[in-house]
Amino acid sequence: MADPDCIFCRILAGELPARVVEEDERTIAFMDIAPATRGHALVIPRAHSVDLLSIGEQDLQAVILAARRLAARAKERLGADGVNLINSCGAAAWQTVFHFHVHVIPRYEGDPLQLPWVPSPGDQDEIAAVAQELGGP
Numbered sequence: 001m002a003d004p005d006c007i008f009c010r011i012l013a014g015e016l017p018a019r020v021v022e023e024d025e026r027t028i029a030f031m032d033i034a035p036a037t038r039g040h041a042l043v044i045p046r047a048h049s050v051d052l053l054s055i056g057e058q059d060l061q062a063v064i065l066a067a068r069r070l071a072a073r074a075k076e077r078l079g080a081d082g083v084n085l086i087n088s089c090g091a092a093a094w095q096t097v098f099h100f101h102v103h104v105i106p107r108y109e110g111d112p113l114q115l116p117w118v119p120s121p122g123d124q125d126e127i128a129a130v131a132q133e134l135g136g137p
């Protein structure tokens with residue numbers, strides 16, 4: 001279950017310190033060591049899973065519900081104006097710790113975070129083609 005080389009498993013085992021803000025039977029939430037904004041926390045399953053595609057359904061459900069509780073708390077207690085939930089699945093998608101986690105990032109009007117892409121209208125033929133590939137039989 002636990003991976004001795006995984007830093008989040010080591011946090012769970014109490015081998016590495018963390019500022020825990022919430023826990024339940026399946027999940028634990030603690031402050032990110034390099035916060036993007038004030039209150040940035042991570043929610044993880046107690047059981048080691050590498051990523052979104054390998055986590056079990058019950059753990060996934062528990063993590064998302066815990067993330068929502070934390071999002072509500074960030075609004076109530078920290079005065080956040082909004083919240084981003086972020087999950088990176090795979091190194092190409094910026095995942096750096098390979099124990100599934102959801103970032104709960106409180107957002108404040110005028111904070112310096114930016115969307116990681118610049119929205120602009122896409123090519124309709126290409127959108128149709130990829131929709132076919134993704135949604136087709």
Ligand code: 5GP
Nearest residue numbers: 007018030031032033034088094095096097
């Ligand atoms: P990822 O890049 O995989 O989406 O997110 C990993 C997150 O874990 C990063 O935001 C990083 O700051 C955080 N992190 C990495 N090592 C530690 C640690 O030892 N303790 C805590 N609390 N957070 C960590």
Ligand code: ZN
Nearest residue numbers: 006009048099
């Ligand atoms: Zn782990």
